[in-house]
Structure formats: C-alpha cells, structure tokens
Amino acid sequence: MARSRVHRSSLMAWPIGRAVLIGVALLSVSLAGCGGGGSGESLPPGDKPPRQGSIRMVNLIPNAPQISGFLSAANVAVTAIPGVDFGQSSALTKYLVAIYQLNVEYIDPSGDVTDVVPVIQDIELTQEKEASFYLMGDWAAPIVLRVDNVEIDFGVKPNDNHLNEASVQVVHGATSTGPVDVYLTQFGADLSTAVPLATGVNFDQFSPLTTIAPSDTYQLRVTDPGTTNVRFDSGSFSIKGFTRSVFVVRDNFGPSGTPFRVSIVTADGAFQFPGESLPNSMRLGNFVPDVPAVDAYFTATTNPPTFTNAQFAQIGARTPVAAGGATVPFKVVATGTTTPILIDTTIAVPADMYQTELLAGSVAKSTIGPMTIFDEVRAIATEARVTVAQVSSQIGAVDVYIVPPGVPTTDIAPTMAALALKTSAHASLLPGTYDVIVTRSGSQTVLVGPERISVEVGAQLYTLAITDSDGGGPPILMRRYDALAP
Amino acid sequence: MTLVRRLVLCLALVSLAACGGGSGGGSNKVKTPTTFGKFRLINALVDSPPLTVKLGTVVQGTVSFSQSTKLLTEGATNYQLNVQYTTPGGTVKTVVDNRALTIAVNEQITFVLLGTLASVSVVELDENAPDIAAGDSEVRFVQSVAGGSYDFYLTGAGVDITTVGPTATVNALVVSDSMTVPSGANQRLRVTAAGDKTVLYDSGAFTLDDQARRLFLLGDYFGPGGDGVRAVEIDDHSATTFLAEDLPAALSIANEVVDLAGLDGYLHGIAGSPDFANVALDAISAAQTIPIGNTDVALTTAGTPGHVVVPDASFVLGTGETQTLVVAGVDSAGNVTTRPVTTPVRPIAGVAQVRVIDASPAAPAVDFFAVATGALPAAGKAQLTLLVLQASGVALLDPGSYDLYFTTGGTTSVVTGPQPITVAAGGIYSVLLADQAGGGSPVRIVVAD
Numbered sequence: 040m041a042r043s044r045v046h047r048s049s050l051m052a053w054p055i056g057r058a059v060l061i062g063v064a065l066l067s068v069s070l071a072g073c074g075g076g077g078s079g080e081s082l083p084p085g086d087k088p089p090r091q092g093s094i095r096m097v098n099l100i101p102n103a104p105q106i107s108g109f110l111s112a113a114n115v116a117v118t119a120i121p122g123v124d125f126g127q128s129s130a131l132t133k134y135l136v137a138i139y140q141l142n143v144e145y146i147d148p149s150g151d152v153t154d155v156v157p158v159i160q161d162i163e164l165t166q167e168k169e170a171s172f173y174l175m176g177d178w179a180a181p182i183v184l185r186v187d188n189v190e191i192d193f194g195v196k197p198n199d200n201h202l203n204e205a206s207v208q209v210v211h212g213a214t215s216t217g218p219v220d221v222y223l224t225q226f227g228a229d230l231s232t233a234v235p236l237a238t239g240v241n242f243d244q245f246s247p248l249t250t251i252a253p254s255d256t257y258q259l260r261v262t263d264p265g266t267t268n269v270r271f272d273s274g275s276f277s278i279k280g281f282t283r284s285v286f287v288v289r290d291n292f293g294p295s296g297t298p299f300r301v302s303i304v305t306a307d308g309a310f311q312f313p314g315e316s317l318p319n320s321m322r323l324g325n326f327v328p329d330v331p332a333v334d335a336y337f338t339a340t341t342n343p344p345t346f347t348n349a350q351f352a353q354i355g356a357r358t359p360v361a362a363g364g365a366t367v368p369f370k371v372v373a374t375g376t377t378t379p380i381l382i383d384t385t386i387a388v389p390a391d392m393y394q395t396e397l398l399a400g401s402v403a404k405s406t407i408g409p410m411t412i413f414d415e416v417r418a419i420a421t422e423a424r425v426t427v428a429q430v431s432s433q434i435g436a437v438d439v440y441i442v443p444p445g446v447p448t449t450d451i452a453p454t455m456a457a458l459a460l461k462t463s464a465h466a467s468l469l470p471g472t473y474d475v476i477v478t479r480s481g482s483q484t485v486l487v488g489p490e491r492i493s494v495e496v497g498a499q500l501y502t503l504a505i506t507d508s509d510g511g512g513p514p515i516l517m518r519r520y521d522a523l524a525p
Numbered sequence: 526m527t528l529v530r531r532l533v534l535c536l537a538l539v540s541l542a543a544c545g546g547g548s549g550g551g552s553n554k555v556k557t558p559t560t561f562g563k564f565r566l567i568n569a570l571v572d573s574p575p576l577t578v579k580l581g582t583v584v585q586g587t588v589s590f591s592q593s594t595k596l597l598t599e600g601a602t603n604y605q606l607n608v609q610y611t612t613p614g615g616t617v618k619t620v621v622d623n624r625a626l627t628i629a630v631n632e633q634i635t636f637v638l639l640g641t642l643a644s645v646s647v648v649e650l651d652e653n654a655p656d657i658a659a660g661d662s663e664v665r666f667v668q669s670v671a672g673g674s675y676d677f678y679l680t681g682a683g684v685d686i687t688t689v690g691p692t693a694t695v696n697a698l699v700v701s702d703s704m705t706v707p708s709g710a711n712q713r714l715r716v717t718a719a720g721d722k723t724v725l726y727d728s729g730a731f732t733l734d735d736q737a738r739r740l741f742l743l744g745d746y747f748g749p750g751g752d753g754v755r756a757v758e759i760d761d762h763s764a765t766t767f768l769a770e771d772l773p774a775a776l777s778i779a780n781e782v783v784d785l786a787g788l789d790g791y792l793h794g795i796a797g798s799p800d801f802a803n804v805a806l807d808a809i810s811a812a813q814t815i816p817i818g819n820t821d822v823a824l825t826t827a828g829t830p831g832h833v834v835v836p837d838a839s840f841v842l843g844t845g846e847t848q849t850l851v852v853a854g855v856d857s858a859g860n861v862t863t864r865p866v867t868t869p870v871r872p873i874a875g876v877a878q879v880r881v882i883d884a885s886p887a888a889p890a891v892d893f894f895a896v897a898t899g900a901l902p903a904a905g906k907a908q909l910t911l912l913v914l915q916a917s918g919v920a921l922l923d924p925g926s927y928d929l930y931f932t933t934g935g936t937t938s939v940v941t942g943p944q945p946i947t948v949a950a951g952g953i954y955s956v957l958l959a960d961q962a963g964g965g966s967p968v969r970i971v972v973a974d
Contacts, residue, residue, distance in 0.1 A: 149760075149761075149762050150595070150761075150762060151761070433913060434911075434913065443763065443765040444765055444766045444768060444843055445591075445592075445757060445763075445764060445765045445766035446592070446763045446764070446765060447575075447589045447592065449575050449587060449589055450575065450586065450587050450588055450589050450592055450594075450763070451763075472768055474843075479910060479911050479916075482909070482910050482911070482918075483909070483918055483919070484909050484910055484911055484912055484916055484917075484918045485866075485867075485916060485917050485918055486913070486916045487864070487915075487916075489867065490840075490841070491841045491843060508862065512886075512914070513862075513913040513914035513915060513916070514862050514864055514913070514914045514915030514916070515913065515915070515916070525839075
C-alpha cells in the first residue's frame with residue numbers, strides 16, 4: 040500500500056512512451072502560458088487552451104476549524120480555495136499549468152492568519168494532473184497526504200468508451216481507526232466471496248485508482264483487515280460513467296458513536312452516501328406563536344407521532360429518527376389533533392447526524408414551515424461556534440452583531456447579515472465574552488440586545504433563537520439554548 | 526525517476542522559467558506580501574461622533590469615540606488621509622484634512638486623534654512590523670484625558686503598586702514610547718494621577734497576548750462610578766473594555782405601564798423599601814449605581830408590594846454600562862413587558878442624541894421622524910425604521926426645534942404626532958411611543974427627559 044506525503048504513483052507507473060507524450064504536452068502547455076500556443080498542436084480533443092490541471096483540498100482534521108488554501112505561482116494571480124470545513128472537500132478546480140505553492144491557512148474569527156501546515160512547495164501542475172491534498176491528523180500536528188492522479192478527462196477521445204467506465208480510489212484519513220479493508224460490490228453481495236477494492240489501508244495511505252463499470256446498485260463496506268466484520272456500510276448508491284469517486288475514511292462524530300465513516304469525494308465536493316442507515320438524532324423546536332403545542336410525524340398521522348406536545352419556544356429532547364435522505368415526508372399538527380395538517384412537506388434526514396428541526400412562522404400569516412439545523416457537536420481546537428436562528432414571525436430579516444464588549448455596532452459590519460425568517464447561521468468565535476445585538480437588517484433599529492454571552496472551546500452547542508414573545512407578537516426576544524441556556 | 530521523466534520535468538521548468546521564473550523553492554508566502562504596510566486610526570476625541578476614515582478616495586471605515594479601526598493592510602505608497610463626519614443635517618465636517626501619509630513596506634502606522642473636535646491633536650506612530658520575543662509583548666499608553674499627567678502601572682495582578690514605580694508616566698494628549706513587558710495571564714493595569722498612588726482606574730486581571738503589540742488608551746469616562754477615566758485595550762482589530770475592570774453599572778426604570786400611576790422596583794426581592802420608589806407613568810427614574818452581573822428586578826404597583834406587575838426581569842449588566850429598564854404594557858391586560866435599553870451618557874459636540882423607544886403594545890411597526898417644525902414626514906427620511914414593541918434606536922439631531930412623528934412602518938401615514946421638541950447641542954433625550962393612559966390607541970409620544 041502506498042504511503043507518501045507526496046505521491047505520484049499514477050504518473051510514475053506509466054510507460055515511457057506515454058511520459059514522452061506528457062513531456063511534449065507540458066512543453067507546449069508551458070509555452071502557451073507565456074502567450075504562445077496556436078495551431079498545429081497534437082492535443083487530444085477537449086484539451087483546449089488555456090492548459091489547466093486540477094487541484095482540490097480536503098479537510099479531514101477531526102478537530103479543525105474551517106481552513107482555506109491559497110495557490111500562488113509566478114505570473115499567476117493568487118487564487119483562494121476558500122472555507123473548507125471538516126469532512127468537506129473543495130471542488131476539483133482547474134488551474135493554469137504552473138509550478139504552484141499552496142499555503143493552507145486558518146483565518147481565525149478575528150482575522151488573524153496562521154499556517155496549518157508548512158507551505159507546500161513545488162506543485163508541478165500539468166495538464167494531465169489532478170492533485171488532491173488531504174489534510175489529516177490532529178490539529179496540533181496535521182499532515183498532508185498528497186495524491187496525484189491523471190485527470191479523468193485527459194486524453195479522452197470522442198470515440199472512447201469513456202461513459203462505460205468510472206474510477207475509484209480509497210483514502211484513509213481517520214485518526215480513530217487502524218487499517219481497514221474496503222469492499223465495493225453490488226448491493227447485497229456476499230463479502231466472504233467478494234474481492235476487496237483495497238486491503239490494509241491505514242491512516243495516511245491511499246489505494247491506486249481502480250477502473251470499474253458504472254452501476255446504480257453499488258455498496259461500499261469497510262471491514263477490519265482480513266475479516267468480513269463490517270464497520271461501515273454505505274447502503275446502495277450509484278456510480279455514473281466517466282466519474283471518479285474517492286472513498287475517504289474519516290473520523291465521525293455522529294450519534295451512532297461509530298468512530299469513523301466514509302465520505303465520497305467527487306469533482307463537486309464531499310458527500311455522504313444516500314443509503315446509509317444509521318439513525319439520525321433529531322430534536323424539535325416549536326416557534327410558531329399561534330400553535331402553542333404541536334405533534335410531528337414522519338409517517339401518516341394515523342400512526343403515533345414522532346414528536347409530541349412540542350411547546351412554544353422549547354427545543355425538546357433528541358430522539359432517533361430513521362435516516363431517509365433528502366426528502367423525508369414531514370407533517371405537523373396541533374397537539375391532540377390530526378387535522379388540519381399545518382405543515383405537510385419533506386425535510387432532509389441524513390444518517391448519523393445530530394439535527395435540530397425548528398418550526399417557525401405563523402399559521403395566521405401562512406408562513407409556517409420547518410427549518411433544519413445540523414448540529415455540530417465536534418470539538419474544534421481553536422474556536423466555538425454559535426448558531427443563531429431567526430424564527431420570529433413578527434419581523435423580516437435581521438442583522439446580528441456579535442462583538443467584543445465595548446465595540447459599537449456603528450463601526451462594524453454585522454456578524455450575520457440579513458438573516459431571514461426560517462434561516463440560521465453559524466458564527467465562529469474565539470473563546471471569550473461577547474455582546475449580541477440584533478437589529479433590523481440594514482438599520483440601527485435595535486430589536487434586542489445587547490445580551491452578553493461567553494463561549495469556550497469544546498463540544499458544546501451554543502444556540503440563540505430570535506423569537507416572538509410567548510403568545511406571539513413583540514417584543515422580540517433572544518432566547519438561549521444548549522450551553523447558553525440560563 | 527526515469528531519465529525520460531527527468532527530461533520532461535526539466536523541460537517544463539525551463540519553459541516556465543522563461544515566463545518569468547518559477548517559484549520552486551521560494552519562500553514568498555501568500556499571506557505576507559512584501560509590498561504592503563499597515564494603517565489604523567484611533568479616535569480619542571472626547572466629544573466626537575463616529576468618524577469616517579478615508580485613505581485617498583477609499584473609505585476605510587467608521588470609528589467611534591474610544592475606538593480604533595482595524596490594523597488595515599494597505600499598499601506601500603503615498604496617501605492623503607481624510608477624517609470626516611457628517612452632521613445630522615448632512616453637512617460634511619472635516620477633522621483631518623488631506624494629511625500626507627506614506628506607508629512603507631512592512632511599516633505599521635497608527636494615527637491617534639486626541640483632544641476635542643474643536644481642537645484636534647494628531648499623533649502619528651510609525652513602527653516596523655512587530656518582532657517580539659516569546660514571553661513578551663510590546664505596549665504603549667495613550668493618554669487622551671485633557672489637563673493632567675497620569676501614571677500607568679502594568680503589573681502582575683497581585684502587585685502592590687505602592688511598592689513599584691509606574692510603567693509609564695504620560696502627559697495629556699501624549700502617547701508613550703513603546704516598551705516591552707512580560708505577556709501572559711493575570712496582568713493588571715492601574716492608573717493614578719502622576720506621582721500619586723491613589724488608583725483612579727483598575728482594569729482587573731486580564732491576559733496580555735504573547736508577542737503582541739497593544740495600546741492602552743486612557744480616556745474620559747462618563748458612566749457610573751469610577752473616577753472620571755477609563756482605559757481600553759486596543760489590539761489589531763478594535764478597542765475593547767476590560768471584563769474585570771473595577772467599575773459598576775447603573776440602572777434606571779422607565780414606566781409605561783399605562784394603567785398604573787406608579788411602579789416600585791426591587792433589586793433584591795420584594796421586601797423592605799423599593800430600590801426604585803414610585804416611578805411615575807411616563808417618567809424615567811434617576812439612574813442608580815449597582816453592581817455588575819446578573820440583575821433581577823421585581824416590579825410592583827407603587828406602594829403595594831403585594832401587587833406584583835413583573836415578578837422577575839432578569840438580565841446582565843456589564844462594567845460601566847448604563848441601562849434603562851423599559852417597563853411597558855397594560856397591567857390589567859397582563860401584557861407588561863420589559864427590556865433593558867442602553868442609555869447614551871457621553872455628550873457629542875454640536876449634536877443632540879435622541880434615544881427612541883417603542884413602548885406601545887397597541888402600535889403597529891412604526892418609523893420615527895424628527896422634522897422641522899411645521900413640516901411633515903417625507904418618504905425615505907425616517908431617522909429610525911420599523912420599530913416594534915421594545916425596539917429602540919438613537920437618532921442624532923442638529924440643535925433646534927422639531928416636530929416628532931411616528932408613522933406606520935415604511936410609510937408616511939402618521940400614527941401619532943406632531944410632538945414638538947427642542948434639543949440642544951450635546952443634549953441627550955429620551956422619546957417613547959406609548960399607549961394612551963389606560964391602554965390602547967391612540968398612542969402617544971412621550972418626551973421623558
């Protein structure tokens with residue numbers, strides 16, 4: 040199994056003849072970067088100037104804040120890879136061929152910038168190259184696993200059967216587990232007779248690219264090495280032709296307690312498998328002032344409700360809810376009734392997530408509806424995160440200022456601007472004490488605040504809700520929940 | 526690596542070098558460009574409104590009294606610095622006029638405006654980027670209080686200042702030299718008159734960040750308690766107050782419970798004499814100095830402790846804060862609400878500050894207008910918009926006479942008004958929107974000061 044901080048196995052494994060072709064391409068590409076190029080080049084169809092390779096950055100550091108990348112090269116403008124949170128990947132993005140350096144930076148909530156890892160030098164981005172940088176390990180000593188592949192579209196010709204194949208790869212970036220075997224099979228296949236996609240993949244390692252046929256019924260399972268003891272099961276999922284999927288083993292902080300899970304990294308980012316079955320841990324908050332208590336259902340209202348008697352302005356206890364993907368039927372009625380159905384919609388219920396579902400708006404104003412907050416209970420080494428939800432039916436959009444004591448709102452931009460009804464936002468804060476002020480959006484009309492909060496680093500949730508008063512109407516209140524609860 | 530591959534890479538590198546050189550092996554980090562310097566402006570003009578800071582033609586931000594802009598990254602070149610403010614009537618006033626300024630590479634320039642709007646003293650600090658050893662910080666003391674020299678003691682929290690000399694003695698409208706001090710937790714800033722040991726200001730314990738450059742700004746203090754001066758810490762982002770500073774808070778009560786003649790307020794449970802006795806309808810009590818922290822106020826009908834109007838209005842008061850607890854509603858209807866609203870305490874030269882509070886349960890969302898006497902509200906000219914019950918804001922007015930109006934929010938449809946008012950420069954006023962006596966509409970404008 041490959042283990043390298045800077046690994047170029049895919050290129051180096053190529054035959055000499057193809058490398059020569061690459062060299063020709065590199066030379067012409069580099070000249071094109073000078074303004075040259077022109078006709079007569081023997082580039083494959085689709086590989087049009089300007090010549091570009093691809094780069095992405097994946098954040099697998101389990102206690103990391105959001106990190107950003109900055110790519111720079113001679114004669115190429117600095118380009119940002121903004122805001123990659125834990126478990127996320129930047130989109131696989133094209134950049135002009137050049138020799139880059141990549142600064143991976145943490146921009147803290149006060150704007151100070153620190154290097155996450157030493158500057159990654161000499162990234163020779165060529166037209167055929169897809170360079171992925173996986174940041175992993177503890178925040179105190181993170182490392183970079185670089186994986187260079189050949190671009191999926193490099194050299195593809197119109198008459199190739201490129202739609203009949205896809206490529207996959209395994210990357211292990213979980214600090215919470217040792218080596219694993221990874222099986223990619225048809226759904227329900229017997230593992231005892233299956234051939235693993237990769238065996239013994241350990242932290243900071245990756246498997247070679249493997250070409251597979253597209254299918255709508257794949258299943259990914261991760262086992263202890265040499266066994267069929269399944270520790271992760273993707274459920275059924277599809278892989279389309281002419282796509283590349285990287286199965287990234289990463290730490291998990293979901294309610295299942297499972298120490299790791301697998302994300303699927305594609306050209307668009309990192310995603311979870313839609314067919315995962317571990318339950319969601321959900322709680323319900325009722326902020327509809329003209330319905331003092333509600334019941335909520337994920338099935339027909341002839342069945343028992345999942346949430347019962349949810350009182351106004353209260354966020355209830357968590358309960359396991361079967362994962363169901365992006366569109367799970369969701370109905371809400373006044374407690375003790377089955378009609379009228381006040382909310383009849385679908386919501387996302389992803390697997391193994393902590394979720395808070397808030398009901399907001401007003402029946403009388405026909406604005407009632409749900410809003411979803413995915414709760415991040417993961418401890419971040421550097422900062423706390425405060426969630427603010429706008430669930431007051433009496434006001435429109437608000438600006439939220441979270442400022443150190445003594446800083447006036449007139450001097451600064453809002454921490455959260457134009458937070459509309461049934462929306463929420465997270466603010467990253469350094470540990471400390473702050474004042475929270477809520478104004479009408481775009482004005483200095485103070486609706487509520489200043490109210491003082493203190494936050495610290497850890498796995499606590501900090502939640503504020505901008506709400507109506509009990510029974511509805513103003514004054515607008517800032518209610519505190521979780522670690523901010525009075 | 527094969528010979529062929531080496532050749533391939535060499536070709537690529539050579540061709541890139543032909544474009545102007547590669548960056549392989551270089552150390553030009555993205556985040557530290559070498560063609561930039563830093564700039565910030567500190568506003569210590571004791572009577573100033575928020576100031577607008579412009580470098581060249583670019584507005585860099587607004588900076589209030591006792592505040593600082595961020596330490597801004599700017600291109601290393603020559604600039605013209607302009608500092609201005611706009612009066613409520615729309616006249617642009619210049620505080621710093623086209624002052625030439627050169628920002629050199631890696632230089633940090635801090636402009637400090639000291640004195641008053643009528644007599645501005647500008648101090649320019651030119652420093653290189655910090656190069657501070659671990660375990661140390663670099664500090665300066667800015668003394669913006671007129672007419673006196675002060676001793677600054679920056680020590681460990683437990684140090685008896687009678688046993689040590691001052692860290693710095695700084696005259697009025699002067700900035701000390703930069704000095705290196707130990708960083709870390711349990712630092713404490715105390716300020717005395719020069720040559721005296723009586724502490725006029727005490728920051729309490731705080732943490733001085735390691736390898737950081739900080740300024741401590743001493744300014745006039747208008748809040749409760751204290752000895753007329755207050756210090757703030759200026760980092761690279763803003764000026765912040767000290768959380769543990771030795772200053773109390775202050776609280777007053779505004780009574781707009783429109784079916785009661787008066788309210789009593791209790792800070793320590795409903796027993797004995799009220800802390801705020803018989804606050805009349807439409808009145809704001811005198812502010813009382815109280816300890817900071819969690820504050821619980823119980824409110825009863827004046828003289829009748831058994832008639833509880835609000836059992837427990839609970840909120841937090843910070844150091845040096847002055848708040849008014851607005852009590853509004855109709856007791857017999859059971860809709861009395863409370864909210865602590867910040868009270869302006871510092872006069873601004875040439876400007877009146879009108880604090881506007883919506884204390885009317887009966888009113889819709891409203892806009893607030895202060896128009897010339899005899900004029901009517903005009904669309905788009907509201908001083909404050911979309912106030913709802915217990916919302917508030919501060920309108921700045923030029924001295925003079927006005928008619929006050931509240932209109933239906935977003936319109937010029939008058940809900941109540943005109944209410945004449947005459948305001949003076951430097952004055953601070955409170956205007957409330959309240960239900961009629963007994964409750965409901967038509968609502969009223971109450972000028973409480």
